[in-house]
Amino acid sequence: DAKTTQPPSMDCAEGRAANLPCNHSTISGNEYVYWYRQIHSQGPQYIIHGLKNNETNEMASLIITEDRKSSTLILPHATLRDTAVYYCIVRVGVNTDKLIFGTGTRLQVFP
Amino acid sequence: GAGVSQSPRYKVAKRGQDVALRCDPISGHVSLFWYQQALGQGPEFLTYFQNEAQLDKSGLPSDRFFAERPEGSVSTLKIQRTQQEDSAVYLCASNLGPNQPQHFGDGTRLSIL
Numbered sequence: 028d029a030k031t032t033q034p035p036s037m038d039c040a041e042g043r044a045a046n047l048p049c050n051h052s053t054i055s056g057n058e059y060v061y062w063y064r065q066i067h068s069q070g071p072q073y074i075i076h077g078l079k080n081n082e083t084n085e086m087a088s089l090i091i092t093e094d095r096k097s098s099t100l101i102l103p104h105a106t107l108r109d110t111a112v113y114y115c116i117v118r119v120g121v122n123t124d125k126l127i128f129g130t131g132t133r134l135q136v137f138p
Numbered sequence: 139g140a141g142v143s144q145s146p147r148y149k150v151a152k153r154g155q156d157v158a159l160r161c162d163p164i165s166g167h168v169s170l171f172w173y174q175q176a177l178g179q180g181p182e183f184l185t186y187f188q189n190e191a192q193l194d195k196s197g198l199p200s201d202r203f204f205a206e207r208p209e210g211s212v213s214t215l216k217i218q219r220t221q222q223e224d225s226a227v228y229l230c231a232s233n234l235g236p237n238q239p240q241h242f243g244d245g246t247r248l249s250i251l
Contacts, residue, residue, distance in 0.1 A: 059237065061239070068244070069244050070142070070229050070231070070242030070243050070244045070245055071181065071229070071231075071240075071242045072242070073239035073240065073241065076239065112180075114180060118237070124169060124171070124186065124233065124236055124237070124238075124240070125171065125183040125186055125194065125197070126171075126181075126183065126240060127183065128173075128180030128181045130179065130180055131180055
């Protein structure tokens with residue numbers, strides 16, 4: 028199963044872009060990269076996922092390097108409500124959909 | 139629309155008691171997952187259902203933990219003879235099927251005294 032590595036914490040000023048990195052150097056060709064976040068006292072919230080192409084939705088953008096060994100989640104205009112723990116996950120398994128969470132990156136957005 | 143609903147939101151039990159935690163997935167979602175989250179840690183997988191079939195229970199920590207989804211919709215996670223180390227937030231998630239995003243409930247916070 029591919030492992031992910033994320034910095035334990037990051038800060039970002041409100042209104043600025045938050046760029047959260049993730050390393051997944053052992054990812055295999057058919058594994059997707061998923062991003063979830065967890066705001067205090069809530070369940071994890073799906074943000075975005077991708078295979079090899081860059082992806083964008085109303086919440087964020089996902090940039091995956093050409094060799095797929097790393098990716099960056101971009102929140103273009105961070106707000107205080109974006110303060111959360113962000114998890115980068117490589118979907119594991121062929122016959123199961125279970126998610127393997129690491130310890131994530133704690134993003135603190137400050138005024 | 140309605141999301142994943144879990145009840146109770148909080149549960150306090152004495153060591154040795156049995157507890158039952160309920161999960162109502164999003165209507166039409168085929169797959170259902172249970173995770174356990176200890177304080178300060180990421181969620182850890184417990185078990186997975188596709189419809190009523192329990193396809194993976196590799197994460198259940200002991201035979202005191204039992205999960206069921208008899209009609210392929212609502213699921214119950216039961217913990218027998220609770221221990222203090224069972225104190226955690228228990229999260230339920232559902233999705234439409236393989237490679238689809240999982241949608242999580244807000245969990246049940248279980249405290250064993």
